[in-house]
Amino acid sequence: MATAPLVLTSGEPAGVGPEITAKAWEALHEDPAACFVLLADADYWQARNPGLPVEKIGDPAQARGCFARALPVLHRPLAVHPAPGLIDAATAPHVISAIGEAVELAFAGTVSGIVTNPIQKDALYAAGFRHQGHTDYLAHLSALHGHPVQEVMMLVADDLRAIPVTVHIPLKDVPAALTGEAIMSQARVTARGLARYFGIPRPRLAFTGLNPHAGENGMMGREEIDVIIPALKQLQKEGLDVLGPLSADTAFHAEARAAYDAILCMYHDQALIPVKTLDFHGGINVSLGLPFIRTSPDHGTALGIAGRHVANPKSLIAALRLAARMAGAAA
Template identity: 50%
Template sequence: MKPTATLAPVAVTMGEPAGIGGELTLKAWQARRSAAGALAFFAVDDPDRLRRVAQRLDLAVDTVEIATPAEAPGIFAHALPVMAQPLAVPDQPGHLDVRNAGAVIASIERAARLARDGSASAVVTNPIQKKTLQAAGFPHPGHTEFLAALGGAPGRPADVVMMLACRTLRVVPVTIHVALRRALDILSTDLIVQAGRIAADAMRRDFGLEAPRLAVAGLNPHAGEGRTMGDEDADIVAPAVAALRAAGIDATGPLPPDTMFHEAARARYDLALCMYHDQALIPIKTIDFAGGVNVTLGLPFIRTSPDHGTALDIAGTGAADPSSLLAALDMAADMAHRRALRAIAA
C-alpha cells in the first residue's frame, strides 16, 4: 500500500548518539530520497552530529535545517531535513555519555508531540541505550513505557502493547521489560485480555484485518500438559482466551509455545500473543532479524522502530544495516495511510 502525497512527513528520532542511529538515518534517506511513492521523513536530531557521521563514513548526504515538518517534503529529494535537537557534548562512536541523555529524551518528546498534533504522520524511533538514560534519571524501562506516558492523559499512561512484526510473523509479549521472575508474578488473565483487545483493535485499524486471528501461547512447556507442568495455563491463560472469544475476537489457545512458530503453524493466525518478552522476540528475530519492526499499539499516534539495539560495537564503522529502519518507515507509512482512509470514510 502506497501512502498518498497528502500525508504529513514522518519524524525520525535521534536514538543513542554513540550508536548506529545516525548512520541508519542517513542511509535510509539515501535509499528513500528518490523512491517512487515514498513518504518523506525528517530527523529530530543534532545537525552537526549528522554531518559528522556523514563525513566520518563518507556518505554523500546533505542536511537542511527546518523549523516545521511542513518544510520537509519540499527538501527531501535533495537533502535530509533536520529539526535541530542539539547534543550537550559531541558524540563519540561507541562511547556513551550521560550528558547527552537529555537530548535523546527531548528528541522523542518532540517527535511524539508533532505526531499527536498531526504535524507528523508517525514517529519512527532509532534505538536508545536504556541504561544511559536511566542513569540520567529517566524513569521508564524502555521506549514502549515512555511512549505510553507521552500518549496518555496527564497522570495516566495510554494502554499500550509492544508488537514485533516482520513479513511472516507478528508477536505481542503480554509482559515486556521486566525480569522473567517478575513477569511470572504479574501475568494475569486481565493483562492477557487487555493485550489481546489492544492488538485486535490495532489489526483492524492499522493493518486492514477486519477479523484478526490471535494465537495465544501457553506459559509452560506444552501449555501445561493438563496441569502436569504447572497450573498457570489452565488458571490464567485459558480463561483469558475464553474472555477474548466472548468479546468476539478469534482467539485460540493456550497453544504449546514450541510448536507455534514453524511455517505451517504461522499460516493459521495473524498475530501471536506471548506471555513474556523472549517467548515473543526469539522467534521473530530468528525468522527475520534484519527486517523486524517494533510497533507500539494503542497510542493515539503511530510509532514504529527498528527491532534491534544501538550496536555500539560497530558504531562509526559504516557496517550498520538500515533494513530494519527502512521496514519501520514503510510500516509507519502504510499505517498512516490506512488511518487516513478510515478518517475519510468516517
C-alpha cells in the same frame, strides 16, 4: 492528499543511529510515501556521514519539498558531539527531549507517525530517566496529554506478528505477573490495532501457553487452566477470534503461522526468539494502543560498531516503510 511526513528521533547519538539514518534516507529518498524528517543535531549527523546532503528546516511541512535531494532535519544542537561508540551523559537531555518533541508533533498533527532510533538506557538513567524504555515512556507522555493508554509491544518479521504479554521482567516473576486481565487487555488492543492499521477487521489471535506443551492438562503447570483458558473464553464471548493456548514449540513454523494474524506470547523470549530467527536484521517493533503511530528498529545502539559504517539499516528502513503504510491506512 499526501499525509504529513514521519518524524525520526535521534536516539543515542554515539551509537549507529546516525549511520543507519543516512542509509535509510539513501534507500527511501525517491519514495514520497516514506518521507520523514529527522529530529536531531544536523551538524553532528553530517559529520558522522561525510557527503550526506542535509537540509535544516523549521517545520515538518517543509520536509516534502526537500526529501528527494537531502535529509530534512529539525536541527536541535547537542551539548557535545560524542565520539562514535563513546556515550556522554551530556547528550541525555537531548535524547529525552527529542522523544518528547516527537510526541508534541504527533499530537499537533504535523507528523503522521513517530519512528524512534535506538536509545542507550543506562546513559539516560544517569540523567533521571525512570522508564523501562521507549514504549512505556511514550505511554507516560500520552497520559500527560490526557490520553491514558494500554500500550502493547508488537514485534513484526516477515509474516509473523508477535506480542509478549509480559516483557522486561525476570523469568521467575512471569507466573505472578501473568494475569487474565493482562492477557485480555493486550488482546483487545491488538485486535483494534490490526483492524485500524493493518486492514484486518476481525483478526485471528493465537496464544501460546506458559509451560512446556501448554501445561499438558495440568501435568506441567496450571497457568493454562487457571489463567489463560478462562481469559480466552471471555475474549471469545466478546467476539474475538482466538486460538490456543498453543504449545510454544510448535506455534511458529510456517504452517502454524498461516492460522493466525498475530500471536500473543506469555513472556519476552517466546515472542522475540522466533521474530529474530525469521529476520534478525529486519525485525520491527510496533507500539499499539498509543494515540499515534510508533515503530522502531528491533535492535540496540550497537556502540561496538558505531563509526565503522557497517551497521545494517534494514530494520530502520522497514520501520519507516511500515509506519508510512500504517499512516496511510489510518488516514
